[in-house]
Amino acid sequence: MPKALVCYYSVTHNTEKMAVRIAEVLRAEGLEVELKKVGETAVDDLLRYDCLLFGSPTYYGSMAWPIKKLLDESVKFHGKLRGRVGGAFSSSANVGGGNETTILDILNAFLIHGMVVRGDYRGDHYGPVSIGRPDKRALANCEGYAKNVAALVKKLFP
Secondary structure: OOEEEEEEOOOOOHHHHHHHHHHHHHHHOOOEEEEEEHHHOOHHHHHHOOEEEEEEEOEOOEOOHHHHHHHHHHHHHOOOOOOOEEEEEEEEOOOOOOHHHHHHHHHHHHHHOOOEEOOOOOOOOOOOEEEOOOOHHHHHHHHHHHHHHHHHHHHHOO
8 A cells, every 4th residue: 555644844734634534535546645744744754655745834935944944954855855755835924925935845856856746727727725714726736636646556566
C-alpha cells in the first residue's frame, strides 16, 4: 500500500483543518497516511513515503520557517526523492495574501528533488488554498485535490 505524509505547520488551526481533511480523503482512497506537524517530522522520515504533501500558512508571501527549515534540511537527500509525488496547500489571512506563492515555493523544492507534482485545470490550480478559516469551498478543494493526488500515487506505486 502506498504511503503518504501530510506534514503541516499551523498556529491558528486553519492549515491544520485542511491537513486533516486531506489526510482523511487520502485514507479513504486507500493510501496509508501519516498526519504530522512539521515539528514532529524528522528530515530522515521523508524517505519513508511515496507521497509528501506539505501545508503552510502564508508568512510574508512564502511558507512558514519550520516548513522551510525541513525543506532546507532535505537537501542531503538530493536525488533520493526523485519520482515520488509532492504537493502543497496553504492558508492566508487575505485574498491576494500569498497563497499561490507559498504553494509554489514548496513545489519548487519538490521539483528540484525530482518529484512529480500534479496540477489541476479547475479550482485551485497549484494546490488547495483557504482564506482564513477553511470554508465549504476550501474543504471541497482539499477533497478533490486529495482524490487526484491519491489516483496519481496509486498509478505510480501500485
